[in-house]
Amino acid sequence: MTYTKRTDGRKFDELRPIRAEVGIIPNADGSALFAHGDTLAIAAVYGPKPLHPQHLQKPDRGIIRANYNMLPFSVTERARPGPSRRSKEISMITENALSSIVDLTRFPGTVIDVEIMILQANASTRCAGINAAAMALAHAGVVMKEMVASVSIGKIDDKICTDITKEEEDHHEGEGATDIPFTLTSRGNMVSHLQLDGKIPAKRLIEAYEAAVAACKKINKYQERALKGEKINENE
Amino acid sequence: MDNEEENTQTDDKKERKLVIPGETIVSAQDHLPGDFTRNDNGEIVATRYGLAETNGRIVKVIPISGVFEPRRGNTVIGRVMDINFSGWNIDIGGPYTAFLPLMECPRFIDRDNLAEFAKLGDVLSLKTYGIKKGSIDLTLKSRGLGRLDGGRLIQINPHKVPRVIGKEGSMISLIKNSTNTEITVGQNGYVWIKGDDAGEGKAEAAIKLIEQESASEGLTEKVEKFLGNKMKKINLEETQESTE
Amino acid sequence: MELPNINKRQIENLLEKGKRLDGRKPFDYRDITIEKNISKNAEGSARVKIGKTDVIVGVKLATQEPYPDHEDEGTMTTNMEYSPASGSRYESGPPKMDSVETARVVDRGIRESGFIDWKKLCIEPGKKVWSVSIDIYSINDDGNILDASAIGAMAALKLTRFPEYDKETESVKFGEFTDTPLPLTEKTPFSMTFYKVGNNLLVDPNRDEEDAAEARLTLAISKPSKDHIINAMQKGGITPLTGEELKKIVEQAEKVYEHVYPEIEKQLKKK
Numbered sequence: 008m009t010y011t012k013r014t015d016g017r018k019f020d021e022l023r024p025i026r027a028e029v030g031i032i033p034n035a036d037g038s039a040l041f042a043h044g045d046t047l048a049i050a051a052v053y054g055p056k057p058l059h060p061q062h063l064q065k066p067d068r069g070i071i072r073a074n075y076n077m078l079p080f081s082v083t084e085r086a087r088p089g090p091s092r093r094s095k096e097i098s099m100i101t102e103n104a105l106s107s108i109v110d111l112t113r114f115p116g117t118v119i120d121v122e123i124m125i126l127q128a129n130a131s132t133r134c135a136g137i138n139a140a141a142m143a144l145a146h147a148g149v150v151m152k153e154m155v156a157s158v159s160i161g162k163i164d165d166k167i168c169t170d171i172t173k174e175e176e177d178h179h180e181g182e183g184a185t186d187i188p189f190t191l192t193s194r195g196n197m198v199s200h201l202q203l204d205g206k207i208p209a210k211r212l213i214e215a216y217e218a219a220v221a222a223c224k225k226i227n228k229y230q231e232r233a234l235k236g237e238k239i240n241e242n243e
Numbered sequence: 244m245d246n247e248e249e250n251t252q253t254d255d256k257k258e259r260k261l262v263i264p265g266e267t268i269v270s271a272q273d274h275l276p277g278d279f280t281r282n283d284n285g286e287i288v289a290t291r292y293g294l295a296e297t298n299g300r301i302v303k304v305i306p307i308s309g310v311f312e313p314r315r316g317n318t319v320i321g322r323v324m325d326i327n328f329s330g331w332n333i334d335i336g337g338p339y340t341a342f343l344p345l346m347e348c349p350r351f352i353d354r355d356n357l358a359e360f361a362k363l364g365d366v367l368s369l370k371t372y373g374i375k376k377g378s379i380d381l382t383l384k385s386r387g388l389g390r391l392d393g394g395r396l397i398q399i400n401p402h403k404v405p406r407v408i409g410k411e412g413s414m415i416s417l418i419k420n421s422t423n424t425e426i427t428v429g430q431n432g433y434v435w436i437k438g439d440d441a442g443e444g445k446a447e448a449a450i451k452l453i454e455q456e457s458a459s460e461g462l463t464e465k466v467e468k469f470l471g472n473k474m475k476k477i478n479l480e481e482t483q484e485s486t487e
Numbered sequence: 488m489e490l491p492n493i494n495k496r497q498i499e500n501l502l503e504k505g506k507r508l509d510g511r512k513p514f515d516y517r518d519i520t521i522e523k524n525i526s527k528n529a530e531g532s533a534r535v536k537i538g539k540t541d542v543i544v545g546v547k548l549a550t551q552e553p554y555p556d557h558e559d560e561g562t563m564t565t566n567m568e569y570s571p572a573s574g575s576r577y578e579s580g581p582p583k584m585d586s587v588e589t590a591r592v593v594d595r596g597i598r599e600s601g602f603i604d605w606k607k608l609c610i611e612p613g614k615k616v617w618s619v620s621i622d623i624y625s626i627n628d629d630g631n632i633l634d635a636s637a638i639g640a641m642a643a644l645k646l647t648r649f650p651e652y653d654k655e656t657e658s659v660k661f662g663e664f665t666d667t668p669l670p671l672t673e674k675t676p677f678s679m680t681f682y683k684v685g686n687n688l689l690v691d692p693n694r695d696e697e698d699a700a701e702a703r704l705t706l707a708i709s710k711p712s713k714d715h716i717i718n719a720m721q722k723g724g725i726t727p728l729t730g731e732e733l734k735k736i737v738e739q740a741e742k743v744y745e746h747v748y749p750e751i752e753k754q755l756k757k758k
Contacts, residue, residue: 031626033629034573035627046559053575056575057340074571078526078622080526084547084661085620114338116337120571124624124626127528129528146292148309148310150264150291152262152283154265164754362492395494444508
């Protein structure tokens with residue numbers, strides 16, 4: 008029982024201040040910005056458009072191609088530019104999370120390109136990226152059953168915490184830190200992405216899921232407000 | 244008062260609400276799901292970002308964004324991307340590539356010199372006639388189609404095209420007359436304008452104004468004010484006005 | 488859609504009359520805005536918008552061994568990427584020729600101008616110096632990313648602050664910032680690129696104008712005292728420039744500097 012108060016003073020189920028906005032990249036078919044506190048992501052969507060080379064095309068459906076890119080200066084120690092194994096993995100889980108809600112049979116043989124850039128990182132970058140990407144897809148007029156929202160739930164020592172920071176990720180005392188990013192669909196809270204890094208008693212996983220459900224509901228509201236024209240910046 | 248701009252289909256002013264995918268529009272109890280909606284657990288839910296509209300029992304979403312989705316018989320404007328022995332590959336935007344076969348040209352064209360008719364970078368107004376899986380066939384066999392020479396090509400959101408054209412072409416006629424330009428509007432959001440420099444510039448600005456203000460009240464008045472001219476009323480009971 | 492022939496001709500014809508489609512004169516820049524310190528983990532960062540063109544630049548500092556023939560000088564590298572987010576013509580993948588050239592042109596303008604006092608970046612000669620890494624990313628391409636990148640790099644460097652350095656352990660405490668700026672001189676380079684469209688010249692093209700251009704010449708100009716100094720140049724594009732055009736460019740470059748650079752300075756100075 009070492010983690011009795013969060014390092015930034017938030018309640019255990021509280022999100023960091025949110026920034027959300029759409030239409031930030033005029034050239035893109037859809038674009039958005041999403042930030043959890045100091046973690047800032049932007050996303051641009053182009054498509055659906057013809058997919059080249061032809062051998063990548065699927066005859067009965069289109070594909071989503073996501074590229075997650077963390078800018079070298081987004082982290083405290085400069086990250087080498089270009090794809091890494093980590094960024095490739097995150098790109099893939101992002102594609103899967105977004106593909107679960109998009110009607111891909113609508114335009115066979117086409118591609119929807121989703122480009123995600125992390126401008127500033129303080130944990131939960133993949134979640135901020137997915138949140139921005141979902142907004143950008145909607146903004147681009149892509150046909151989607153519903154939205155998805157993504158959040159990092161942590162078990163810090165023995166506490167389930169919503170939207171953890173890097174500092175919390177590095178917590179070593181007690182039971183240490185376990186990072187559980189979730190992506191949930193907006194209508195059924197279905198899990199379209201889930202990872203876990205650390206340890207959690209099986210019995211407690213549902214607690215983490217429930218924390219994610221509550222947080223994602225709030226995030227979805229921010230996404231809705233931004234798509235409806237608001238420029239949200241709780242950091243100000 | 245003139246409420247043409249509110250609805251290009253009927254004269255009833257309808258409630259339109261901006262919705263996002265997954266948002267509940269109304270209960271399914273007395274309604275049926277139309278375009279870009281679905282029935283999810285007794286609720287009519289949007290499946291696309293746009294304006295939700297209820298027409299009697301049918302609820303639909305009118306798209307305001309997204310790439311151009313071609314339908315058969317659309318007039319489009321495209322740019323020649325590539326030429327092969329049997330025709331031209333044309334870029335009309337949207338999800339699919341498009342092709343103009345040699346045999347869909349109305350006049351005699353030298354088979355060995357397709358580029359003489361339309362070369363790389365040239366733009367044409369065409370009609371879509373075949374939407375195959377993954378590619379679109381185009382034709383020039385219709386009045387008013389062909390290569391567009393001179394003037395300039397601008398791009399607008401394809402979903403705003405109906406507003407730019409206006410009811411029975413009233414809006415586009417207003418712009419043409421006020422700026423002394425020839426204008427061809429492609430359903431795919433490409434618009435060709437030809438006149439003198441000033442006229443072209445003014446027509447382009449008027450079209451961009453419509454694109455921006457399409458959702459607001461009194462669009463016709465705004466455009467008339469900008470152009471310094473009034474739209475010709477189609478209703479026979481009102482006197483035709485032309486000023487300036 | 489790629490630039491249609493009729494639009495290219497339009498741009499050329501208007502330029503013959505000294506006009507441009509958006510009403511600007513040939514040597515007018517669009518509005519330039521600079522957003523400062525947009526990325527907190529960077530030692531310095533800036534977001535530059537020229538019209539709708541949008542570029543983000545971050546500076547990271549670290550320490551390393553100096554190069555053998557510059558034992559008491561800091562080092563600098565510049566990296567640039569045309570992000571696929573900035574336009575449908577850009578695809579993911581390794582940096583292509585464009586981005587390498589842009590990075591090198593920006594780098595040269597800064598390096599050769601004497602803007603950074605390299606010797607003051609020395610911690611211990613022969614052993615340890617500061618290294619400056621500049622990373623440039625395009626966010627929206629509406630032409631002239633080249634100048635936006637250079638202006639962004641210059642702004643980010645001006646905003647850069649050293650991280651804490653522990654002399655005992657000889658290590659950088661990343662994430663802890665001081666108020667100490669980079670050792671910069673007054674030889675601030677302002678990069679401007681002249682583009683040749685048809686038989687005429689212009690600056691700050693939008694995307695269509697840049698596509699219509701057949702050649703370009705970038706100059707990095709500084710004004711340490713009363714003369715304008717050219718610190719770096721790069722010609723791009725296939726079409727050659729005439730002697731007359733070169734003369735005109737140099738004349739105009741001084742005018743453009745006086746017209747545009749003070750605006751940028753003003754933005755950097757205000758809060």
